Amino acid sequence: MPMQLVKPAAEYLPSYVDALQRGWSPASIRSAEIAREHRDAIADDAAAFVDSLDDPQASGKPITLPDGTQVPRLPGFIRWMWDGEFSGSIQLRWQNGTSELPPHVLGHIGYTVVPWKHRLGYATRALGLLLPEARAVGLDYVEITTEADNLPSQKVVTANAGVLVERFHKLPVYGGGESLRFRITL
Numbered sequence: 001m002p003m004q005l006v007k008p009a010a011e012y013l014p015s016y017v018d019a020l021q022r023g024w025s026p027a028s029i030r031s032a033e034i035a036r037e038h039r040d041a042i043a044d045d046a047a048a049f050v051d052s053l054d055d056p057q058a059s060g061k062p063i064t065l066p067d068g069t070q071v072p073r074l075p076g077f078i079r080w081m082w083d084g085e086f087s088g089s090i091q092l093r094w095q096n097g098t099s100e101l102p103p104h105v106l107g108h109i110g111y112t113v114v115p116w117k118h119r120l121g122y123a124t125r126a127l128g129l130l131l132p133e134a135r136a137v138g139l140d141y142v143e144i145t146t147e148a149d150n151l152p153s154q155k156v157v158t159a160n161a162g163v164l165v166e167r168f169h170k171l172p173v174y175g176g177g178e179s180l181r182f183r184i185t186l
């Protein structure tokens with residue numbers, strides 16, 4: 001089955017849990033902690049967990065930054081890459097009424113593919129599939145930030161017409177490392 005984006009739903013959960021059990025995490029920041037939170041939340045109330053991943057009204061609880069600071073959750077949603085099995089996840093977040101993001105938010109879109117399905121074009125295709133949805137929530141452009149040494153992610157962005165806007169240093173709360181900011185006009 002060609003990879004498609006699906007709205008998280010109960011039918012995909014066993015495959016999602018399998019990926020967590022194989023050591024994959026949906027997050028690159030606080031990754032082990034977030035993987036554990038997801039396993040616990042699914043065990044506790046699977047339906048509520050699935051619902052929480054689609055949150056265009058920003059009704060979820062605040063976000064905890066790596067230093068423990070809490071910031072308000074932005075409107076956003078997650079879509080899962082699905083090729084008959086759970087393959088990865090891609091997230092969109094935004095502020096209503098503007099294409100800009102608060103300084104602590106590292107881009108409108110983040111994505112991750114399970115390691116055993118890397119290099120199949122999934123991230124490139126997933127980003128392409130998400131862009132019309134970003135347009136549909138009112139954004140004129142999306143920003144995507146990547147680590148300076150994350151060449152695969154940079155290729156994903158440039159394959160989707162992303163243009164490098166700047167090199168910058170992340171806020172101290174993210175460790176201050178060098179990152180690249182790309183922009184895709186919608």
Ligand SMILES: CC(C)(COP(=O)(O)OP(=O)(O)OC[C@H]1O[C@@H](n2cnc3c(N)ncnc32)[C@H](O)[C@@H]1OP(=O)(O)O)[C@@H](O)C(=O)NCCC(=O)NCCS
Nearest residue numbers: 111112113118119120121122123124145146152153155156
């Ligand atoms: C970055 C990531 C999402 C790429 O996913 P993917 O589905 O393997 O990417 P694609 O198959 O669409 O490949 C994109 C490009 O990167 C290249 N690429 C992918 N993995 C690579 C690797 N390990 N080494 C070198 N090149 C790589 C591909 O060949 C492709 O280039 P091409 O278009 O010239 O052929 C994946 O490596 C990942 O999940 N990494 C961990 C999380 C992460 O870094 N997310 C991005 C945060 S900004």
